[in-house]
Amino acid sequence: MMAEKLTIGKALNAGLRxxxxxxPKVLIxxxxxxxxxxxxRITDGLQKDFGDDRVMxxxxxxxxxxxxxxxxxxxxxxxxxxxxxxxxxYPAYDQIVSQVAKMYYRSQGKVKVPMVIRIPFGGxxxxxxxxxxxxxxxxxxxxxxxxxxCSSPQDAYTMIQQAITSDDPxxxxxxxxxxxxxxxVDPDLTYPLHASRRVRPGTDATVxxxxxxxxxxxxAATAAAEDGRELEVFDLRxxxxxxxxxxxxxxxxxxxxxMVHEAPSNVGLGxxxxxxxxxxxxYSLEAPVLRVTGYDTxxxxxxxxxxxxxDLDRVLDAVDRTFRW
Amino acid sequence: xxxxxxxxPAPDFVQLLTPDGERIxxxxxxxxxxxxxxxxxxxxxxxxxxxxxxxxxDAEATALQRQGELGIWASLLGQExxxxxxxxxxxxxxxxxxxxxxxxxxxCRGIDPILPLSLFRGVDQGAWDPNEVRVNMYTIVIGAQTxxxxxxxxxxxKDGKVGGDDGEAVLxxxxxxxxxxxxxxxAFIWASVFHSPIVFFCQNNQYAISEPIEKQTRIPLYRRADxxxxxxxxxxxxDVLATYAVTRTALDNARHGQGPTLIEAxxxxxxxxxxxxxxxxxxxxxxxxxxxxxxxxxRVRAFVEKQQIADAAFFDEVDEQAKRExxxxxxxxxxxxxxxxxxxxxxxxxxxxxEIDAQRERFAEYLDSFEGSAH
Numbered sequence: 001m002m003a004e005k006l007t008i009g010k011a012l013n014a015g016l017r018x019x020x021x022x023x024p025k026v027l028i029x030x031x032x033x034x035x036x037x038x039x040x041r042i043t044d045g046l047q048k049d050f051g052d053d054r055v056m057x058x059x060x061x062x063x064x065x066x067x068x069x070x071x072x073x074x075x076x077x078x079x080x081x082x083x084x085x086x087x088x089x090y091p092a093y094d095q096i097v098s099q100v101a102k103m104y105y106r107s108q109g110k111v112k113v114p115m116v117i118r119i120p121f122g123g124x125x126x127x128x129x130x131x132x133x134x135x136x137x138x139x140x141x142x143x144x145x146x147x148x149x150c151s152s153p154q155d156a157y158t159m160i161q162q163a164i165t166s167d168d169p170x171x172x173x174x175x176x177x178x179x180x181x182x183x184x185v186d187p188d189l190t191y192p193l194h195a196s197r198r199v200r201p202g203t204d205a206t207v208x209x210x211x212x213x214x215x216x217x218x219x220a221a222t223a224a225a226e227d228g229r230e231l232e233v234f235d236l237r238x239x240x241x242x243x244x245x246x247x248x249x250x251x252x253x254x255x256x257x258x259m260v261h262e263a264p265s266n267v268g269l270g271x272x273x274x275x276x277x278x279x280x281x282x283y284s285l286e287a288p289v290l291r292v293t294g295y296d297t298x299x300x301x302x303x304x305x306x307x308x309x310x311d312l313d314r315v316l317d318a319v320d321r322t323f324r325w
Numbered sequence: 326x327x328x329x330x331x332x333x334p335a336p337d338f339v340q341l342l343t344p345d346g347e348r349i350x351x352x353x354x355x356x357x358x359x360x361x362x363x364x365x366x367x368x369x370x371x372x373x374x375x376x377x378x379x380x381x382x383d384a385e386a387t388a389l390q391r392q393g394e395l396g397i398w399a400s401l402l403g404q405e406x407x408x409x410x411x412x413x414x415x416x417x418x419x420x421x422x423x424x425x426x427x428x429x430x431x432x433c434r435g436i437d438p439i440l441p442l443s444l445f446r447g448v449d450q451g452a453w454d455p456n457e458v459r460v461n462m463y464t465i466v467i468g469a470q471t472x473x474x475x476x477x478x479x480x481x482x483k484d485g486k487v488g489g490d491d492g493e494a495v496l497x498x499x500x501x502x503x504x505x506x507x508x509x510x511x512a513f514i515w516a517s518v519f520h521s522p523i524v525f526f527c528q529n530n531q532y533a534i535s536e537p538i539e540k541q542t543r544i545p546l547y548r549r550a551d552x553x554x555x556x557x558x559x560x561x562x563x564d565v566l567a568t569y570a571v572t573r574t575a576l577d578n579a580r581h582g583q584g585p586t587l588i589e590a591x592x593x594x595x596x597x598x599x600x601x602x603x604x605x606x607x608x609x610x611x612x613x614x615x616x617x618x619x620x621x622x623x624r625v626r627a628f629v630e631k632q633q634i635a636d637a638a639f640f641d642e643v644d645e646q647a648k649r650e651x652x653x654x655x656x657x658x659x660x661x662x663x664x665x666x667x668x669x670x671x672x673x674x675x676x677x678x679x680e681i682d683a684q685r686e687r688f689a690e691y692l693d694s695f696e697g698s699a700h
Contacts (some may be wrong), residue, residue, distance in 0.1 A: 029525055053483060059518055064472060064511035074455070077483070091507070098466050099473070106450030109672040143673055143681075167675035168638020241680040 003186040009179035011153035012042045015160035016080065018187075020050050026164055029056040030065055030082030030118075039084050040120060040179055062092035064295075066117065070099055073113040080164055085123040085176075087130030093138070099143030101170045114167045116160070120176035121149075122178050122212040123294075123309055128300040133299050134263035139171045140240040140272075147240040148193065149173035151214035153183035153284060155237065162193040173239075175212035196243040198250070202232035205256035205319050208247060208273065210236040213260045213310060220315035231319065239269060247273075248280045256288035256322040260310050265293040287325035290318045338591050339571055340561040344619045346627025352567065354558035355547060356586075360570040366634040372565050373629060374643050375409045376622045379429040381647035382438050384492075385654055386428075386445070390600045394658055395445045399426045403563075403595030406621030407528050409433060410568025411496060411590070413575055417459070418486075422474035422495045425463040430498065434460050436649075439657050448661055468506035471525065472499050473648040475512045478579075479523035487522050492580030496572070497521040504534025505541045513587070522579035524572065525550075525587045528562060530594035547589035555585045562592030563621040593619070603608035622691065666692060 019026045026041055034057040037044030047055035058065050062083060083089045089096070096117060103113045140147045146168045146266065150156045156174070163170040177210030178295035199214065200221050209217035214235045221231040232250050236242065251257045256276055259270040274289035292310045300308050339352045340359050351361045363554035380520050383401050390398040401408060404426070412433030415421060423430055428441050438457050443461060444451040451462040461477075464470035474497035485661070486493045503509050503526060516523050529546055541548075550557025560571045568590055593616040597604050604613075631633040670685040692698050 002668060040693055059509045059511070061514065064515050067469065067508060067511065068476030068479060068515050070471040071478070072480045072483075074461070074473065074477075075477045075480030075484070083659075094466060095469065095472065099464075099469055102450075103462075105563070105672050106452065106638075107455070107672075108452035110454040110456070111462070114675075146678075148672065162526065178356055241678045243471050243679075247428025260527055274586060 003184055005154045005182050006067040006157070007180050007182050008066060008150070008156045008175065008187045009040060010027065010176065011040055011157035011185050012160055013044055013046070015157040016043060016046060017044070017049075017226050019052060019161050020046065020086055021058060021232040023078060023165075025077050027054055027056060027077050027079045029058050029079055029323045031058060031067060031084055032058060033082050038082060039051065042118075042174075042179075055240065062088055063095050065094050065225055066092040066100065066215065070103070070113050073115045074111060078114050080116045082117045082119060083117060085131045086119055086135055088134040089119055089135060091259055096139065096171070098143070105144055107195055107209070112167050113169050116170050116172050116268070118160075118172045118174060120179075121173045122175055122177060123299060123305050126305070126312065128302070129299065133306065136171075136173055137263060137268050139288065144187075145169055146172055146194070146238070147171045147173070148238050149175070149236070150209035151175055151178065151211055151222050151235050151237070153185045155183070155188065157185045158189060158191070159193060159237070166193065178212050178215060180216065182246035184215065195240055196218065196236050196238065196246055198235050198246065199235045200231070200233040202230035202254070204229045204231060205258060205307060205322055206232045206234065206247065206250045206252060206254045207258045207315065207319070208234050208236060209228045210239060210264075213262060216310060217260050217310060217315060219315040220312045220319070223312055224316060224319060229319065237238045237325060242273065242276070244273070244280070248277065251277055251281045252284040255284055256319070257285075257289045258292060258315065258318045259289060260292045260315055262294050262309055264296045265291050266296045268293060287322040288304040290322055292318045297325065337388045338559040338561045339567045340564050341570060342564045342628055343395040343571040344563070344624050346624045346631055347540070349584045352572060356558045358558075358574065360567065360574065361543040362566050362570045364566070366632075368462055369498060369625070369629055369632075370635055370639065371407050372409060372413070372569075373559035373625045374634070374646070375413070375429070375433065376405045376565065377643050378627060378647045378650055379409065379432050380405050380622060381651045381655060382432070385651035386442060387596070387600065388656055389442075389655060390445070395442065395600060396447045397443050397599050400594075400596040401426055401428050403549075403593045403616065403621070404528055405429055405531055406565035406688065407562035407568055407590040407592045410565040411526050411572040411588075413458075414572035415496055416494075416576070419459065419496060419576060420455075420477055421460045421498065422470045422477070423460060423463055423498045424467075424470065424500060424503070427463075427498050432461055436459055436460060438654055439661070442654070442658055443661060446658065446661060447699070448664060467616050468499055468512075470502035470511040471499055471503070471509045472515070473513035474506070475515045475521055475523055478516065479519050481522050482519065483538065487580060487582045489581065492582070493522065495578040496519075496526055497523055498528065500526065500533065501529040501538050501541055501546060502529065502536065502548055503527070513585075516585040517554045520582075522582070523585045524575040524579055525585060526572065527589045528592055529589050529591050532536060532594055532598065532604075532608070534602055537608075545589065547587055550587035554585065557587035557589065559589040559591055561581050561651035562590030563619045563624070565621060565625060581698040650698070658686060
């Protein structure tokens with residue numbers, strides 16, 4: 001396969017297809033993943049080509065999807081579970097945090113559950129409630145799970161395959177409002193799964209984002225450059241474990257850092273990252289690490305979500321504030 | 326339908342050995358199947374031996390808890406027949422998914438009894454190797470394991486290991502309280518829809534901690550299976566012969582591709598839920614006395630005595646074996662070392678984590694900072 005331009009959605013589909021081809025133990029399971037191809041069509045055509053024994057439409061119960069996947073994983077399979085929307089993952093929460101996350105630990109390494117839990121997350125699509133949430137901190141807080149978020153077609157293609165081949169159980173967040181954004185995908189590109197990535201170099205301030213907010217952060221950097229301010233933008237990519245060493249290096253150079261995420265700020269990933277940067281880069285900081293996040297409210301009705309979600313202007317405002325310190 | 330309450334006579338269950346030790350040759354289950362067993366004298370004696378030994382080991386564990394050697398213990402007292410009958414029905418290739426009370430099932434699988442005790446002592450979290458012993462780890466969250474068992478059974482089908490005598494089956498344990506959990510109901514749905522080789526084995530011991538069965542259900546539990554589309558039946562869970570017969574048949578059906586079965590083993594927890602609760606607060610003495618008259622061990626003893634297939638020397642020898650195993654267990658529990666501090670960080674992730682590594686390193690440095698430290 002040559003490098004080609006794909007949307008994030010198509011890249012995920014291609015990555016899943018390649019995983020199914022590579023290992024007969026890989027299974028896809030979830031609600032509507034078969035004939036319909038998933039509500040976002042991420043699994044489009046896979047059941048047709050791999051059969052309903054490999055791409056399984058399940059009963060409509062999230063705890064059942066995750067719980068039976070655990071049993072399949074114990075049996076030697078590598079299930080990839082689809083949760084239709086972020087706000088629907090909570091019925092499976094116990095199975096994920098109490099069972100998936102802890103099997104390996106409490107068996108002292110004798111039982112692996114090499115499974116992937118795909119969750120389309122975040123807002124900006126004008127949906128009704130429970131369809132636009134950012135639950136990543138719940139999972140990043142749980143030892144035993146690894147949590148990643150893709151933001152580009154290349155990462156979507158590469159990271160989903162890495163997650164499936166990994167023996168670590170992985171919660172895989174997909175930026176649903178970016179599913180249709182296109183980018184170059186090189187199928188032969190290799191790089192580590194758990195590594196943050198500098199997606200734009202800069203000298204004046206460091207901006208951190210993941211998932212759907214990476215595009216927002218890049219747009220803000222483009223706008224800032226027009227005003228003569230060079231922002232260095234990082235895509236965290238891995239939310240647990242965090243890969244902060246390259247970010248410490250950046251903050252020590254720039255002296256300023258703004259963390260952007262859609263999830264509410266209270267006890268969110270931004271709080272953890274700000275604390276760690278403060279511990280590691282205290283003498284280099286010209287201003288406190290600032291957070292640009294969703295507010296500490298339930299996700300609002302669709303006609304208010306543009307007020308709730310961080311946008312280019314709120315990121316630039318935070319950058320301005322770090323310079324006023 | 327009249328509601329069923331703890332202490333009421335159990336209706337329409339499969340029974341092959343009465344509380345007085347009378348053998349019933351055949352009994353028909355609610356599933357319409359006729360059940361019987363045909364054991365040799367040696368096998369009858371073996372079942373008696375199992376029952377006595379696991380009761381003694383269980384009593385020893387309770388004593389160890391009372392003496393502060395175990396953090397907590399979930400006694401199986403009263404449920405010996407349900408566990409031995411079902412445990413002995415497993416074939417080597419089958420897989421069992423227990424709760425946290427199936428010490429007797431583990432014993433039947435040949436698993437060292439020290440292994441569950443290390444969990445309750447707090448030395449580890451139940452770290453036997455399920456792939457080796459064919460019993461999954463204990464699960465504390467009520468009903469969660471029923472989904473794991475179902476998924477595992479789905480894997481058996483995918484592997485093509487159903488459809489013959491050499492097929493594999495799953496035996497999934499849970500209690501009456503667990504039937505109220507969503508996971509158990511979801512497991513029933515999955516097992517039914519995917520026609521999985523699984524036997525759901527509900528030990529209805531009448532209480533979920535302090536809550537009697539009428540707080541969980543308005544109908545006999547085995548009848549739940551009807552609504553999910555597979556057979557359900559109730560067995561006298563204090564009758565080791567009947568429990569063996571129905572479980573063996575259900576497992577054989579599963580391995581031959583006939584799908585799931587729900588077995589409700591109608592029994593009684595004679596002790597507390599765990600050593601932390603006080604059953605005198607929530608149940609009356611006369612109820613306990615009524616169940617004492619249905620004791621699972623006394624009836625087997627009465628039977629083998631009547632049949633003259635065991636003599637006094639045999640009973641003495643079994644008691645001696647039980648005492649010996651209990652003493653051995655006690656000695657090993659007392660000798661069990663605490664884990665090393667740094668093992669705290671072991672096995673969090675198959676591929677490791679730099680964050681965990683960093684925390685381990687910092688903790689090691691901290692431990693080293695104490696004079697004379699040799700962790």
